Amino acid sequence: MKIIVPMAGRGSRLRPHSLTVPKPLIPVAGQPIVHRLVKDIVKVLKQPIEEIAFVLGDPAWFGDNVVSSLEDLAKGLGAKASIYRQDQPLGTGHAIMCAKPSLSGSAVIAYADTLIRAEFDLDATADSVIWTKQVENPEAYGVVKLNKNNEIVELVEKPETFVSDQAVIGIYYFKDVAVLKEKLQKILDENVMNGGEYQINDGIKRMMAEGKVFKTGTVDEWMDCGNKAITIETNQRMLSFLKADGNERLVSASAKLDNSTIIEPCFIGENVILKDSTVGPHVSVGNNSVIENSTVKNSLIQTNTTIKNANLDEAMIGNHVKYDGNYTSVSIGDYSVLE
The missing domain is CATH 3.90.550.10 (Spore Coat Polysaccharide Biosynthesis Protein SpsA; Chain A)
Incomplete structure (x- = not known):
């Protein structure tokens, strides 16, 4: 085949x-x-x-x-x-x-x-x-x-x-x-x-x-x-399916939580740092990203990105992004900086 x-x-x-x-x-x-x-x-x-x-x-x-x-x-x-x-x-x-x-x-x-x-x-x-x-x-x-x-x-x-x-x-x-x-x-x-x-x-x-x-x-x-909205919805549905299946590890062992909470289902990649934050449900965070002093739900965040002081819902954020602000439903591409 x-x-x-x-x-x-x-x-x-x-x-x-x-x-x-x-x-x-x-x-x-x-x-x-x-x-x-x-x-x-x-x-x-x-x-x-x-x-x-x-x-x-x-x-x-x-x-x-x-x-x-x-x-x-x-x-x-x-x-x-x-x-x-x-x-x-x-x-x-x-x-x-x-x-x-x-x-x-x-x-x-x-x-x-x-x-x-x-x-x-x-x-x-x-x-x-x-x-x-x-x-x-x-x-x-x-x-x-x-x-x-x-x-x-x-x-x-x-x-x-x-x-x-x-x-x-x-x-x-x-x-x-x-x-x-x-x-x-x-x-x-x-x-x-x-x-x-x-x-x-x-x-x-x-x-x-x-x-x-x-x-x-x-x-x-x-x-x-x-598009962005449909991809976020697909991410939510897929996380729910994977959680129910129980066949994939969704939270990496190398992720670090400091005074933070993960509300399942979520995918948390390798070497992710969560500090003073609540993440989930239905959030995917790529490898080497940092989320600090933030609340994130129903969102998709890629790799090597830093999120601070944010309240995000239905957000899609790319790779190598620096975001610090009070916006909510955002769509940010790679290598963007909002401070």
């Missing part, structure tokens, strides 16, 4: 945080988004992963540190890491085809901008499984249309009339991903574009037209990381 992860986008909706760190590498509950996504996919697959192929953008942005992080991720899962580049933002189908040498055998394709919680078995009778989430407002999403055998027969974008309540979340399984590669190559050769881009859906629709069987795999939770 292979995993293909297109992640070349700049994450403009998450600025200023994505100005210095690619969005898939921004930590949520103590781990980068793409790390959590890939690990959760591996848990669902329940089988060895031989290769993880990452499709990155410009090397000036997705540099050596990003590549090293992804290689370490793959190695930790017993897989080979393959690195590809998408030099132009030409759509989901184009991004997949940038990893053409890896498009053979069974594979999962996952776009690295969401997190999931799921527990299901892949349908071995299907040529493909499209992962979905039941939603209350399907008119706001791309959804699948099912026949009487619960096979997917159509993909419908933001339907005006009810089609189904199963929204497509951007994760796909292919029994033989080479079939999708063949269809997408024809899309490229014929210059078939939607919205000025080459789309994975056009390849999938051609597979359906040839009678390939598509089924759904429904996830329990689907969490977005598109």
Whole structure:
């Protein structure tokens, strides 16, 4: 089994945080988004992963540190890491085809901008499984249309009339991903574009037209990381899940508390110092950060940052920040100073 992860986008909706760190590498509950996504996919697959192929953008942005992080991720899962580049933002189908040498055998394709919680078995009778989430407002999403055998027969974008309540979340399984590669190559050769881009859906629709069987795999939770507010909400939800699971240590043994209280669930990284402060619930604090004389809740604070005299709620603060003040709902990028 292979995993293909297109992640070349700049994450403009998450600025200023994505100005210095690619969005898939921004930590949520103590781990980068793409790390959590890939690990959760591996848990669902329940089988060895031989290769993880990452499709990155410009090397000036997705540099050596990003590549090293992804290689370490793959190695930790017993897989080979393959690195590809998408030099132009030409759509989901184009991004997949940038990893053409890896498009053979069974594979999962996952776009690295969401997190999931799921527990299901892949349908071995299907040529493909499209992962979905039941939603209350399907008119706001791309959804699948099912026949009487619960096979997917159509993909419908933001339907005006009810089609189904199963929204497509951007994760796909292919029994033989080479079939999708063949269809997408024809899309490229014929210059078939939607919205000025080459789309994975056009390849999938051609597979359906040839009678390939598509089924759904429904996830329990689907969490977005598109902008500041949604990322903070995802951090809160993920911390609650991790606390309930009890499988990850959320407070580092090297964290130092001086007249301070942690209200769980929280993630507190290595060498964090909390002094005269109350932190939590639903706070993630990255390595080597200091929080002093402050109250922080429902917030995400990255590494090497110092917070003093603050009352923060629903704040997202980057790396290497110095903040001293009385603001509340803030969004501060890396290397900022507010004193």
